[in-house]
Amino acid sequence: MIRTLLTRKWxxxxxxxxxxxxxxxxxxxxxxxxxxxxxxxxxxxxxxYGAEPVPLRSVLPTTSATLTPxxxxxxxxxTGRYDEAKRQxxxxxxxxxxxxxxxxxxxxxxxxxxxVVDRGFVPAGQDAAQLPPVPEAPAGEVTVVGWLKxxxxxxxxxxxxxxxxxxxxxxxxxAMGGVVNRAVLVLGxxxxxPVATSSQPGQAGLVAIAPPDxxxxxxxxxxxxxxxxxxxxxxxxxxxxxxxxxxxxxxIVRAPRPKKVRIWDEEDA
Numbered sequence: 001m002i003r004t005l006l007t008r009k010w011x012x013x014x015x016x017x018x019x020x021x022x023x024x025x026x027x028x029x030x031x032x033x034x035x036x037x038x039x040x041x042x043x044x045x046x047x048x049y050g051a052e053p054v055p056l057r058s059v060l061p062t063t064s065a066t067l068t069p070x071x072x073x074x075x076x077x078x079t080g081r082y083d084e085a086k087r088q089x090x091x092x093x094x095x096x097x098x099x100x101x102x103x104x105x106x107x108x109x110x111x112x113x114x115x116v117v118d119r120g121f122v123p124a125g126q127d128a129a130q131l132p133p134v135p136e137a138p139a140g141e142v143t144v145v146g147w148l149k150x151x152x153x154x155x156x157x158x159x160x161x162x163x164x165x166x167x168x169x170x171x172x173x174x175a176m177g178g179v180v181n182r183a184v185l186v187l188g189x190x191x192x193x194p195v196a197t198s199s200q201p202g203q204a205g206l207v208a209i210a211p212p213d214x215x216x217x218x219x220x221x222x223x224x225x226x227x228x229x230x231x232x233x234x235x236x237x238x239x240x241x242x243x244x245x246x247x248x249x250x251x252i253v254r255a256p257r258p259k260k261v262r263i264w265d266e267e268d269a
Contacts, residue, residue, distance in 0.1 A: 010242050017238045021231035028227035031220045037069075038217030044072040045212050053077040053145050056115070056181075063113050066150070066182045073147045073212055076185070078115060080107040080144070082137035086176040089131055090164045093121060095210055100124045102167070103206060105137050106176040107144060107185075114178040116151075116169065117144060119187045120195045120206030131162065134206055142190050148183040149212070 048071070056078040059071055067074070082105045089101040100123040107115045125132040151169035164171050173180040186209045187195055195208045 010238065013238050013242075014235075017234040020234040024227045024231035024234070028224045028231070030224075031227060032224035035217040035220040035224060038215055038220065040069045041072055042214045042216045044070050045214050048072065048074045049147065049211065051075050056109075056148075059148060060181055060183060063179050063181050067148060071148070073149055075145070075147055075188075077143065077145045078107070078109065078185070079141060080109040080115065081141055082106070082117075082139075083108055083114075083176070084137055087137075088162060088164050088172060088175055090167055091159070092165075095121045095207065098123050101132070102209070103134050104164070104167075104172060104184075106172075106178065106180075107142075108178070112179070114173075114176055114180045115183075115185055116167075116172050116176070116180060117146070117185045117187055118167070118209060120208055122206055138190055143192075144185065144187065144190055146185045146188040147212075148185055151182070151184055 051074075053075045054077065056076045059067070059074045059076055084105070086106045088104040090104060091101060093100055093102045100121055102118050102121050105117050105119055107117045109115055119137065122132050122134050151172075152167040154168035154171050155165040157165040159165060162175075164175065167184055169180055169182055169184070189195075195206050
């Protein structure tokens with residue numbers, strides 16, 4: 001058996017199985033990493049989303065501080081003033097299978113920094129070149145309660161003024177000005193009231209952003225172990241066929257199984 005495996009043919013197939021196993025192990029690790037990330041995020045959401053709101057600076061002590069995985073969707077409270085002139089529409093967002101925009105307002109804080117507030121979703125209009133109307137943000141000082149989430153990567157696209165391609169904090173800072181804190185606040189309430197809607201003719205109300213998904217990634221956990229099993233299976237196939245070739249070279253033939261006699265065969269006899 002060993003001599004068979006040491007021939008050029010089977011050494012080549014073992015090398016191919018090794019490459020296949022390395023790819024499978026990498027894919028398994030990737031899927032397991034996705035499971036760990038989703039599981040950590042899910043547990044953080046379950047812990048933070050329904051908690052009592054805490055001051056913003058207890059989660060983000062400085063403007064350069066970012067959310068840790070355990071701080072995702074922290075429930076916070078902050079006071080500031082909305083800058084209506086710097087409102088931004090984030091394009092190509094989907095909620096309940098409806099395509100539209102998420103509308104961002106800069107909230108100017110007392111320390112001179114800016115917090116990007118996602119006040120809600122609005123469906124797209126009939127004409128993509130014209131932004132849908134939305135109700136204005138409250139004037140004056142307002143106390144905002146909501147949840148912090150991380151920003152997104154910039155898509156590096158040039159869009160008309162007042163529009164963003166993603167929830168990129170770098171793009172938002174360039175459009176809104178000022179020093180932007182490194183998280184987006186998804187609005188819950190303003191001065192104790194839920195997301196504002198407008199009853200004025202021709203204006204659409206803002207729809208609250210849907211709660212985050214708490215998928216723990218079990219499907220990725222299963223995929224990870226499947227890839228690791230495939231890595232072992234590759235070697236198993238090579239050994240199976242090598243053993244069969246060795247048995248044939250040694251003249252080892254499996255004895256045929258006796259034919260099972262069926263009742264009707266006995267009756268015919």
